Amino acid sequence: MAERSGRHHEQDVELQQLWMGGHWEASSGDRVADVVNPAGLGTLARAQLASPDDMRKAVALARASFDSGIWRDQEPSQRAAVLRDAADRLEKRLPELARLLTSELGCPLWFAEKAHVPNPIRHLRYYADLVDGRSFDDYRSDGVNTSIVVDEPVGVVGAITPWNGPLSSPTLKVAPALAAGCSIVVKPSSETPLTVMALGEALAEAGLPPGVLSILPAGRDAGEVLLRHPDVDKIAFTGSTETGVMIMKACAERMARVTLELGGKSAAVVLPDADVDAFVAALLPMSFSVCGQLCISQARVLVPRSLESDVRDALAAAIAALAVGDPMDPDTYVGPLVSEKQRERVEGYLELALAEGASIATGGGRPGSAGEGWYVEPTLLTDVTNSMRVAQEEIFGPVVALLAYDDVDEAVRLANDSPYGLSGSVWSVDRDAAVSVARRIRTGMVSINGAPQAYGTPFGGYKQSGIGREMGPEGLQSYVEKKSIALGQFRPGEG
Numbered sequence: 001m002a003e004r005s006g007r008h009h010e011q012d013v014e015l016q017q018l019w020m021g022g023h024w025e026a027s028s029g030d031r032v033a034d035v036v037n038p039a040g041l042g043t044l045a046r047a048q049l050a051s052p053d054d055m056r057k058a059v060a061l062a063r064a065s066f067d068s069g070i071w072r073d074q075e076p077s078q079r080a081a082v083l084r085d086a087a088d089r090l091e092k093r094l095p096e097l098a099r100l101l102t103s104e105l106g107c108p109l110w111f112a113e114k115a116h117v118p119n120p121i122r123h124l125r126y127y128a129d130l131v132d133g134r135s136f137d138d139y140r141s142d143g144v145n146t147s148i149v150v151d152e153p154v155g156v157v158g159a160i161t162p163w164n165g166p167l168s169s170p171t172l173k174v175a176p177a178l179a180a181g182c183s184i185v186v187k188p189s190s191e192t193p194l195t196v197m198a199l200g201e202a203l204a205e206a207g208l209p210p211g212v213l214s215i216l217p218a219g220r221d222a223g224e225v226l227l228r229h230p231d232v233d234k235i236a237f238t239g240s241t242e243t244g245v246m247i248m249k250a251c252a253e254r255m256a257r258v259t260l261e262l263g264g265k266s267a268a269v270v271l272p273d274a275d276v277d278a279f280v281a282a283l284l285p286m287s288f289s290v291c292g293q294l295c296i297s298q299a300r301v302l303v304p305r306s307l308e309s310d311v312r313d314a315l316a317a318a319i320a321a322l323a324v325g326d327p328m329d330p331d332t333y334v335g336p337l338v339s340e341k342q343r344e345r346v347e348g349y350l351e352l353a354l355a356e357g358a359s360i361a362t363g364g365g366r367p368g369s370a371g372e373g374w375y376v377e378p379t380l381l382t383d384v385t386n387s388m389r390v391a392q393e394e395i396f397g398p399v400v401a402l403l404a405y406d407d408v409d410e411a412v413r414l415a416n417d418s419p420y421g422l423s424g425s426v427w428s429v430d431r432d433a434a435v436s437v438a439r440r441i442r443t444g445m446v447s448i449n450g451a452p453q454a455y456g457t458p459f460g461g462y463k464q465s466g467i468g469r470e471m472g473p474e475g476l477q478s479y480v481e482k483k484s485i486a487l488g489q490f491r492p493g494e495g
């Protein structure tokens with residue numbers, strides 16, 4: 001690969017450098033991550049990991065760029081133009097980026113082409129449109145005195161993101177942060193550090209000024225530097241609840257702004273009048289996309305006892321029929337898990353399920369035909385009660401637990417009997433009845449009959465699923481500080 005890209009061939013695989021304030025730069029340290037293809041295809045690339053000094057440098061560049069006003073003082077329409085241009089550039093690279101993303105994450109190529117790469121492009125365009133032509137000043141009067149309420153960019157943002165949305169998770173932070181006028185340092189996961197770099201390249205080519213954006217894959221040592229640096233005004237985190245708790249504590253020490261998008265254990269509540277076949281068909285993408293490694297995966301299915309055997313049989317048959325295999329194959333529905341560590345985690349939960357008294361209706365093993373990758377068969381657990389750990393904890397794999405309920409009040413109680421509160425779904429032929437159940441579920445998002453969430457609506461969780469919202473206007477607000485400037489007796493237009 002060309003020198004310009006910052007990826008060099010070394011020992012037959014590429015060595016990726018850091019994206020430092022708008023250009024490729026070699027790390028000052030010597031830590032390197034092997035990025036392994038989860039489909040059993042060996043080492044895909046090697047990625048330099050930022051040292052603590054690299055991270056300090058990126059924060060200094062971000063701080064200097066923010067304080068200079070080089071980006072935040074541009075008109076919103078100018079910022080929007082840069083975001084749109086970057087979106088166009090990413091779109092031109094979509095086929096290449098989808099293949100790279102599939103190679104590092106293991107999700108089916110069709111999913112990368114339809115969702116994991118196009119969604120971030122949409123986020124850039126959405127936030128460009130949201131700020132273009134918008135006034136960041138709101139004049140408010142109490143009848144006597146007038147103040148300007150100014151939406152100011154929050155400052156320097158540190159974004160810490162997980163491996164399961166290699167491009168989408170960083171872009172959901174970078175797009176609104178840049179639209180608001182912030183500077184930002186992204187620390188993606190070292191497991192999937194490759195595709196995200198295209199975001200830096202596209203924005204730099206589109207005219208983002210130097211220093212405003214750095215992308216530094218890193219381990220915990222450098223991650224902690226970003227987290228605790230006094231020049232970072234806000235941390236935007238997506239990842240596990242366990243890490244989120246630690247992040248929130250670290251932010252509390254210096255009152256840094258923090259938003260957290262964390263784990264989930266979402267329930268699909270099937271009401272007694274639901275169309276079972278339609279439910280089963282629609283649930284599959286909601287539970288098995290990206291091999292169940294999505295925070296919003298529907299991991300628990302709650303059915304009325306009268307429908308339990310019908311749903312179990314139909315769901316088990318549908319799950320057993322899912323094509324597991326090479327994620328580059330267009331017929332594949334379920335690819336491998338991201339890493340050996342993740343497979344150990346999922347298999348540990350399957351053992352635990354049996355030890356807790358659950359049964360496996362289908363799946364539970366490694367598929368014989370799929371080859372060397374980190375595959376686990378899509379699995380349906382039955383004989384599950386909600387107090388079992390497999391019903392309470394996030395497995396983050398291709399595993400769905402079936403639970404029976406006696407009446408709708410119990411269904412709502414079971415759905416809410418979770419430390420998490422991210423998403424869920426309600427299934428019924430009566431949409432009004434489903435909506436009234438949805439209103440009782442304490443999660444940030446609920447789908448009726450598998451309907452996709454309208455674009456531009458908030459994404460985030462109640463309880464231990466996080467604090468704050470991404471997407472929509474709410475996603476922009478979390479990169480804004482409110483300032484009131486008191487003008488006294490004044491009417492807009494008076495000068």
Ligand code: NAD
Nearest residue numbers: 161162163188189220223224239240243261262263264295
């Ligand atoms: P994780 O919490 O292990 O890691 C997330 C990020 O935090 C990684 O970049 C990691 O390197 C970093 N990190 C870990 N310790 C750190 C430290 N001490 N200092 C600084 N950074 C640190 O999560 P993961 O395993 O990468 O991702 C899976 C989790 O993410 C799941 O729980 C999933 O539900 C959650 N997730 C949530 C959403 C959402 O929007 N709610 C979206 C995707 C994933």
